[in-house]
Amino acid sequence: MMIVMKSEATPEEVRAVVERVESVGAKAHVSPGEEVTVIGAVGDREHVQRLGLEGHAGIDQIIPILKPYKLASTEIARGERTVLDIGGRKVGGEHFAVIAGPCTVETLDQTVDTALAVRDAGASLFRGGAYKPRTSPYSFQGLGQEGLHMLAAAKQESGLPVVTECMDARDLNAVLEVADVLQVGARNMQNYPLLTEIGRTGRPVLLKRGLSSTLEELLMSAEYILKEGNEAVILCERGIRTFESAHRFTLDVMAVPALKEMTHLPVIVDPSHAAGKRDFVQPLSLAAAAAGADGIIVEVHSEPDAAICDGPQQLRADDFPDFLRRVERVAEIAGKGLAAAV
Ligand code: PEP
Ligand code: MN
Numbered sequence: 178m179m180i181v182m183k184s185e186a187t188p189e190e191v192r193a194v195v196e197r198v199e200s201v202g203a204k205a206h207v208s209p210g211e212e213v214t215v216i217g218a219v220g221d222r223e224h225v226q227r228l229g230l231e232g233h234a235g236i237d238q239i240i241p242i243l244k245p246y247k248l249a250s251t252e253i254a255r256g257e258r259t260v261l262d263i264g265g266r267k268v269g270g271e272h273f274a275v276i277a278g279p280c281t282v283e284t285l286d287q288t289v290d291t292a293l294a295v296r297d298a299g300a301s302l303f304r305g306g307a308y309k310p311r312t313s314p315y316s317f318q319g320l321g322q323e324g325l326h327m328l329a330a331a332k333q334e335s336g337l338p339v340v341t342e343c344m345d346a347r348d349l350n351a352v353l354e355v356a357d358v359l360q361v362g363a364r365n366m367q368n369y370p371l372l373t374e375i376g377r378t379g380r381p382v383l384l385k386r387g388l389s390s391t392l393e394e395l396l397m398s399a400e401y402i403l404k405e406g407n408e409a410v411i412l413c414e415r416g417i418r419t420f421e422s423a424h425r426f427t428l429d430v431m432a433v434p435a436l437k438e439m440t441h442l443p444v445i446v447d448p449s450h451a452a453g454k455r456d457f458v459q460p461l462s463l464a465a466a467a468a469g470a471d472g473i474i475v476e477v478h479s480e481p482d483a484a485i486c487d488g489p490q491q492l493r494a495d496d497f498p499d500f501l502r503r504v505e506r507v508a509e510i511a512g513k514g515l516a517a518a519v
Contacts, residue, residue, distance in 0.1 A: 178225055179253055180216040181238040190235025191216070201228060204404070206248060213237065215255065219247045219404070246396035246440070248403035249410075254441035261409050261443065263381055264338035264357050266301040268411055269443035272516035273508040274472030275501060276340050276383075276445070278304035278331075280487035281317070282324035290479050291494055292331035298498040299505070301516045302358065303328075303337040304474055308344045309486065310364045317485050322351055329355045340383055340474070346374040358383050363415055363450075366390055366398050376405030383474070385413045385447065388426065392435055399442060411443045412436060413474060414465075416451025425453025425490075428461050433468040443471040449490045455481070458492055459500055466507040472516070473504065 180194055191207065191214055198205040203220030218225050230236060244250045260269040268274040277295040282288045282305045292303045307324030309317065320327070325341070332339045338357035343349055344365060352359065358381045365371055366387035375382055382402050386395045399410045414433060416426025428451035436444045446468075448461035462473050478484045478491040492500060505515055 178218050178228075179240045179242055180218060180230060180236055181240065182214040182216065182235050183237040184213050186214060186235030186237075190233075194230065194233060194236065197228060197230060197233070201225070203228075206253075206406075208253075210255075210257075215253070217242075217248060217253050244396075244439070246393070246400045248408075249396045249399045249440045249442055251439060251441050257441060259408065259441050259443060261381055261411065263302065263409075266338060267516045268301075268445075269471050271513050272471065273466065273505070273513035274302065274443075274445060274516045275300045275504070276302040276304045276472065276474040277477045277497065278340075279306075279478045279484065280449075280476050280491060281306045281309050281485055282320055282327045283485050285327050285330060287479055288327040288331045289334050291477060292335035292337055294479065294494040295477055295497060296335045296337050298501050299515055300337065300497075300501070301472075302340050303331060303335060304340045304360075304476075305331070306342050306360075308342055308348060308352075310342070310344055310362045311486070321348075325351055325355050332357075343371075343375065346371050349374060349378065353378060353380060356380065358411070361385060361398075363387050366395065369398075369401055372398055372401035373405060376402035376407045379407050379409075381409035381411065382407065383411045383413055383445075385415050386417065386429075386432070388416075389418045392432060392439060395436075396440055399440070411445055411471075412440070413445050413447055414451075414470075415447035424457065426451045428452070428464070430461075430464050430468050433465065433470050437469060445472040445474055446470045447474045449474075449476040449487070449492075453487075453490050455490055455492060458490065459503065462500070462504045463507045466504050466511055466513070469511050471513070 206217035277300040309319035340358040342360040446465035481491040
């Protein structure tokens with residue numbers, strides 16, 4: 178439930194409510210707003226119902242949050258949208274974030290060159306996988322630690338914050354050395370111990386929707402991260418499984434406005450993995466921008482034909498500036514501007 182304090186509530190009154198919430202084994206999430214402080218009491222339903230806070234000093238209103246996802250819900254943010262600051266790049270609100278880079282880190286030159294190319298075109302963050310979730314155990318699995326070092330070099334050279342996937346909590350410390358945003362891939366969306374560990378790091382997270390997951394399941398996974406006190410979660414629609422087999426996945430464009438209604442968290446779209454095909458990446462990116470997405474994460478490679486994985490869907494670095502100008506125009510119509518460095 179959500180406890181809205183009176184505007185004149187004292188810090189002692191806020192503390193007393195927090196103590197009461199914690200005394201029943203629930204967690205108190207305090208959001209000191211400009212006008213009033215709101216306390217989210219999250220925990221076992223029965224315990225929360227037994228709080229008996231009615232009439233308690235300093236409390237204005239007690240509002241139940243009916244959704245199973247509490248901290249991710251629009252209710253708890255009382256109409257405000259979460260805007261993240263990742264190394265000076267804003268994600269959410271009126272900002273359109275462009276996360277671009279190769280599917281996987283292959284060589285130092287390929288990584289650094291792509292980072293510089295996407296930066297010069299106006300991308301706000303750099304993506305690249307060192308640990309790759311592959312359907313076949315015989316496929317290239319990523320360069321691991323060596324790949325992380327290449328990402329560090331790309332970050333150093335380009336100044337772009339890095340988004341990279343962590344698949345296994347055992348790699349977390351190494352990934353934290355370079356990642357400004359920890360990516361949780363679609364296949365790990367429901368790896369709850371991993372979500373909890375990642376939540377505890379406090380590092381911003383890019384949480385991708387599972388291949389066959391509902392929006393509610395996506396938000397419940399976000400809840401695992403938020404519950405650990407990590408409020409920096411970006412959600413990503415990346416295509417889902419449907420009966421259609423003509424292309425890799427089906428991009429659920431409707432997920433964007435639907436999630437915006439359900440949650441205060443920023444929502445971005447991955448057109449590359451949805452499409453599996455380069456020619457579809459631009460139309461899907463324009464659709465994402467038009468639908469009100471807070472950004473896109475898109476695969477770009479200096480030589481896609483020679484890429485180790487996902488070559489057919491990666492944009493050519495040479496085509497990226499023109500692609501981005503078109504996306505920018507549509508984002509502008511939807512009320513957003515490219516999230517450049519401040
Ligand atoms: C990726 O972005 O590198 C990736 C593997 O995507 P997904 O988890 O959405 O398949
Ligand atoms: Mn890929």
